[in-house]
Amino acid sequence: MDSIRIRGARQHNLRGIDVEIPRGKLVVITGPSGSGKSSLAFHTLFAEGQRRFVESLSAYARQFLDQLEKPDVDAIEGLSPAIAIEQRSGGLNPRSTVATVTEIHEHLRVLWAAAGVPHDPTTGEKLERMGAADIVSAISAMTEGTKVVLLAPVPEEEARDPERLIGDLRRQGFVRVRVDGEILELEEAAKSWPEMAKTVEVVVDRLVVRPGGEARLADSVETALRICGTEARALISEDDAWKEISFQTSYRNASTGFMIGELSPRHFSFNSHLGACPACEGLGTETFCDPTLLLGDESLPLAKGGIKGWWKPKAQRETAFAREVIPILRMCELSESALFDELPEKGKALLFHGGELDTGWRIGTEKKKQVKKYEGLCVEAERKLRDARSEAI
Numbered sequence: 560m561d562s563i564r565i566r567g568a569r570q571h572n573l574r575g576i577d578v579e580i581p582r583g584k585l586v587v588i589t590g591p592s593g594s595g596k597s598s599l600a601f602h603t604l605f606a607e608g609q610r611r612f613v614e615s616l617s618a619y620a621r622q623f624l625d626q627l628e629k630p631d632v633d634a635i636e637g638l639s640p641a642i643a644i645e646q647r648s649g650g651l652n653p654r655s656t657v658a659t660v661t662e663i664h665e666h667l668r669v670l671w672a673a674a675g676v677p678h679d680p681t682t683g684e685k686l687e688r689m690g691a692a693d694i695v696s697a698i699s700a701m702t703e704g705t706k707v708v709l710l711a712p713v714p715e716e717e718a719r720d721p722e723r724l725i726g727d728l729r730r731q732g733f734v735r736v737r738v739d740g741e742i743l744e745l746e747e748a749a750k751s752w753p754e755m756a757k758t759v760e761v762v763v764d765r766l767v768v769r770p771g772g773e774a775r776l777a778d779s780v781e782t783a784l785r786i787c788g789t790e791a792r793a794l795i796s797e798d799d800a801w802k803e804i805s806f807q808t809s810y811r812n813a814s815t816g817f818m819i820g821e822l823s824p825r826h827f828s829f830n831s832h833l834g835a836c837p838a839c840e841g842l843g844t845e846t847f848c849d850p851t852l853l854l855g856d857e858s859l860p861l862a863k864g865g866i867k868g869w870w871k872p873k874a875q876r877e878t879a880f881a882r883e884v885i886p887i888l889r890m891c892e893l894s895e896s897a898l899f900d901e902l903p904e905k906g907k908a909l910l911f912h913g914g915e916l917d918t919g920w921r922i923g924t925e926k927k928k929q930v931k932k933y934e935g936l937c938v939e940a941e942r943k944l945r946d947a948r949s950e951a952i
């Protein structure tokens with residue numbers, strides 16, 4: 560169906576009108592004030608779309624939603640679930656967007672957090688995560704007879720209160736902990752708890768890899784993940800020595816080490832540090848230095864007023880600039896009296912945005928080129944602005 564057909568709409572001012580609206584198109588309803596534009600758009604179309612959507616939900620869900628009245632209309636065909644964005648004014652701030660003002664953003668964030676597939680922001684690769692079942696199959700795949708001590712790391716805050724931690728663990732039926740690498744019974748641990756215990760792990764289970772042992776292993780892995788949430792560790796007996804391995808359940812990219820926890824709606828909010836772009840902190844605007852503002856009198860040599868920069872005449876920075884521009888000109892095979900216009904693109908890029916600068920000097924008998932880093936005027940101006948701002952805070 561490629562249109563929405565309305566028959567006999569009589570809501571408010573409407574006088575039994577029939578209208579056909581194309582779907583998938585931007586449609587504008589116009590007319591003099593009082594002619595029934597809102598009655599058609601909001602009180603008929605949206606009201607019916609919303610009503611049908613709510614009716615499709617369970618009685619339980621329905622009690623939380625506002626039920627709209629059935630509009631006065633003979634028939635509407637081809638209607639989908641509808642959302643309405645009403646006119647709102649005032650209260651705008653730089654962080655407002657159409658999506659936040661209308662609260663659509665709130666719903667989308669929940670949807671994205673539930674349905675999103677995390678990818679590495681640098682490489683774009685899909686992130687993989689290890690679930691309890693993956694840990695069980697990794698351990699079960701070890702040589703039969705391998706001894707395994709399954710450990711669950713304890714969050715640092717909890718390790719700082721040993722009395723309470725040991726009490727909790729005893730109540731939950733655990734017998735041993737591993738404190739800074741040493742496995743102790745809870746009684747011993749209580750007596751000899753180091754003042755600054757760094758790594759504390761609960762010994763969840765001690766078992767031997769054998770066929771048919773998966774069910775118990777699965778229970779223990781679940782228990783370990785309940786304690787830590789994102790990691791389980793295992794000590795594995797290997798040629799008379801113990802080897803420690805870690806199983807991470809966070810989403811991660813094994814090749815870059817990038818990791819992200821459970822996706823949450825905050826990951827999709829530009830008002831949260833988790834979701835905001837680091838360059839603009841979620842504002843969508845960035846302050847940068849416009850190179851043309853640094854130009855001076857273009858009929859003068861670069862070092863003698865061709866670039867006026869941000870400095871005052873005769874200031875120290877002006878003298879320094881006159882010195883640092885010389886190797887840039889030399890690198891571009893220009894004389895010291897060259898004008899800005901004569902500078903090739905790569906010279907301009909170096910001047911404003913920085914890069915590697917061949918100073919023209921040679922060191923020693925090998926005639927090694929001496930290369931220096933040049934910050935670039937725009938980069939320097941942006942850095943100075945940032946520093947000034949952070950001092951002001």
Ligand SMILES: [Zn+2]
Nearest residue numbers: 836838839843
């Ligand atoms: Zn940004």
